Amino acid sequence: MKDSESVTTQQSSVQVWTKALAESTGSPGGGAGTGVMLSIAAALTSMVAGYTEAEEAQREQLAGIHARAHALRQAALQLADDDASASNAFGAAFRLDPGPERDDAVHQASVDAAKASAVLGERAINAIEDLGWLAANGNPALIADVVVGFGALRAAIAGARTNVSFDLASLTSAGTTLQEVRGQHPDLWNTVTRLSDALDRIDELTAGVDEKAAPTEAL
Template sequence: MNHDDGPAPGTLDGMTDTDAVTTQRSTVEEWTRALAESKGSPGGGAGTGVMLAIAASLASMVAGYTEPQEDQGAELASLHARARALREAALRLADDDAAASEAFGAAFRLEKGPERDQAIHRASVDAAKASAVLGERAVAAIDDLGWLAGNGNPALIADVVVGFGALRAAVAGARTNVSFDLATLRSAGVTLEQIREQHPGLWSAVEQLTAALERIDHLTAAVDDRAAPTDLD
């Protein structure tokens, strides 16, 4: 989640708050134009969700082009269904993050005092939880892309690797956002040691997402000679 502690987010081209851009209703041009604005919503967390949706979409496409072996039909069908569902879920998570970013910014705009500290604490924990959910969904997709790397249509191995790149961006974004949001609790007078004790699940999520990045890198490297055969390195 990429947060803004400045003025409340504005709108584009005279749009009202009820017409604000979302991944569900806006074109790619409209959504990325909103992302380019210095207003914090949508921000990096929402972008993380979109990257996950791209990874899921590529997995779905490759699955659709893959002819299963005799004993792989059910497995491929389940993979294809998961990819389609993940695309939709990731876009919803992106929009949820954009909305949560506004609450986070609002907490920092409060007058300094106990009320502000409590608001920052709530917003930070909620933001970290949202990013952890997105990260969990991204990690769950690693196996499916790995399966497609080994069993998918070989003519689309480059698309699988692009999918891995998008998935890596989603995992890296989720990891960074969970970590950043937890660390923000220090603004409310909490130490890192206290944060780890109070939120062990979120703390361990950062470690799990770090391990997931290494796993994606390993899987990508294993098929690089097929995806980029002209690479001289």
């Protein structure tokens, strides 16, 4: 692997992937990092679910959480690679010479990048309540792992929110107003609001278990 374009989250070691992330290429970049954070959150959710023993009435629910987290861990890595590809196209569009061709390329790349981040963000939103269930019902010995999972999930959602918002704002580079962008891409625009609300929900859940995870007042 001699360049960042050949580095993927699914085929590279952590050492190799983070080395590529550290390079000034933009691909992988923050969006791909967002996908990796989501994968970490899913992996921790899966781990805690696996260590949790539920009453008979909750076993089916726990099994569903475990299965969804297991699937999301791998899906998030693919989303990270998808975002890296979108980021690469985004950078290439902005390197074109000024003119109509560049404007069209920037517009398409911005929309594609926003969509990639929005998909990732929606998957992260859907993972919140599963981790919240484990915060309330999971193995209490792993509450610290739950909180680390919340931190990773928050980073994923914050990253997706910022990237969708930034990519939508990039559409104004060709003279389109933000009001026009909102009208042209209402679903993407609304995703930013949903992601903001999701951050508040994670903060609420984290605060609810912080005393159990880090009981510093007792020291």
